[in-house]
Amino acid sequence: MHRNPGLSVRLRLTVSYAGFGMVAGILLVAVVWVFLLRYVPDQATFQTARTPADGSLIPPDLFVPGRSDLWRAFAPKAALALGLLLVIGLAGGWVLAGRMLAPLTRITAATRRAGSGSLAHRIDLPGRRDEFRELADAFDAMLARLEAHDAEQRRFAANASHELRTPLATTQALLDVARQQDDSELLERLHSVNARAIDLTEALLVLSRADQRSFPHERVDLSLLAEEATETLLPFAEKRGVTVETSGDIAPAIGSRALLLQLTTNLVHNAIIHNLPVGGIVRVSTATHPGAAVLTVENTGVVLDRELVATLTEPFQRGTERVHGDHTGVGLGLAIVESIARAHDGTLILTPGAGGGLRVAVRLPAAAR
Structure with missing residues (x-):
């Protein structure tokens, strides 16, 4: 200016x-x-002065x-x-x-x-607290957040490039082979790779939409979303031998029904994928607390380190090996969940289970009565 x-x-x-x-x-x-x-x-x-009668000095x-x-x-x-x-x-x-x-x-x-x-520079203003020191400390805190956000965006761009390059390169190779021969199995693989690229693109669009907070706000019952997501994924859970249990009370919140349904579906889908190979269990529950509506998804599985759990919300991070097999997802499930929760002024808490698995709790502001 x-x-x-x-x-x-x-x-x-x-x-x-x-x-x-x-x-x-x-x-x-x-x-x-x-x-x-x-x-x-x-x-x-x-x-x-008057002359005194007694003749003293004048x-x-x-x-x-x-x-x-x-x-x-x-x-x-x-x-x-x-x-x-x-x-x-x-x-x-x-x-x-x-x-x-x-x-x-x-x-x-x-x-x-x-x-x-x-962004690595800091003011570090010495002295006791006053208006200038408070301004300098606030600026240093802002720089720290910007630096962390910039590093996260760099990692996101690098991982996104890697994730998009893999299906596109595979598609190109399959197309070269398909030119030479008519193979139905090859066409099926090509369709699968193309669907994965589409899913990844749509996940990136959902993530961007949630970060921009460009969505309508309405009254949403988390318990109904949990039931809908569970019913949708029930055939997939039965195919993998996972039992899904749903319980809880009415938990009204304010936000986008589509985005909150995406959040719930991602959590349930993630809990089904990363579970025990046999006899896995997923528990979905809702509850209300003073001023908050809470959605909790727990699953059985392998024992997870707290250091690994802390990185699961980063884009393209997975708790298991980076394989692209059956319904492994695109690595944006929990990243989208955290972004949607943050866009609704909520919090996401990940806790490793004592006997294995993961407990994910989403705490959102409750809707007014």
Whole structure:
């Protein structure tokens, strides 16, 4: 933004300090002058002492100055004092303003470095807490979040490029072979790879839509969404030998029904995929707490480390090996869940089960009655 040049803050503070000092000095001189005038006659007078009857010494005549005499004596010295006060106010104000604004110089330099792309720089302003220190600390915290977000976006771009390149390269190879021979199995594989690329693209669009918060807000019952997602995925769970259990109370929340259904479906689908090969269980429950509606999805499975669980919400991260087999997904399930929860001002909590598996709890603001 183009701005016309103006006076610096330091100069304006200096003039303000000096101006305030001058006003205070003028008021002080005016008060002194007013009080002096109360006891001074308008004209100068001479008082002659009377001769005592006892013949003692006669005191000298007394001269009482008038207001004009007092003004001629008082005005030059008052003007000199005010001039000295102005000079001292300007010099002292310039020094004080410079010391007061010194932290602002460091903050401005850090802001310019951040604007040029250097997010690793921090102000680290020393001293006790005041307005400038609070501003510097808030700016440092913002830089830390921006740096973390930038690193996450870089990883996301790299992983997305890898994930998209794999099905596209496979499709290209299959097309080259399909040109030479008519193979139904080859065409089926080509269809599967193409469907995976479409699923990945749609997942990226859902993730972008949730991050932008461009969705309508309505009253949504999480318990109904849990039942709908469970019924939709029940054939898939039976095919993999996983039992799905649904329970809970009515849990009304405010948000997008489509996105919250996507969130619930992703959680249930993820719990079915990453489960025991035989006899797996998925438990879906809903509950209400003061000011919150909670959706919980638990599953059985292998024992997970807490360090691994902490990374599962990153895009293209999986708790198992990166295979592209039957319904393994595109690696965006929990990333989409976290993004949707965050867009609804909610929280996502992942906890490894004591005997294996994962417990995922989504806490959303409850809808008003």
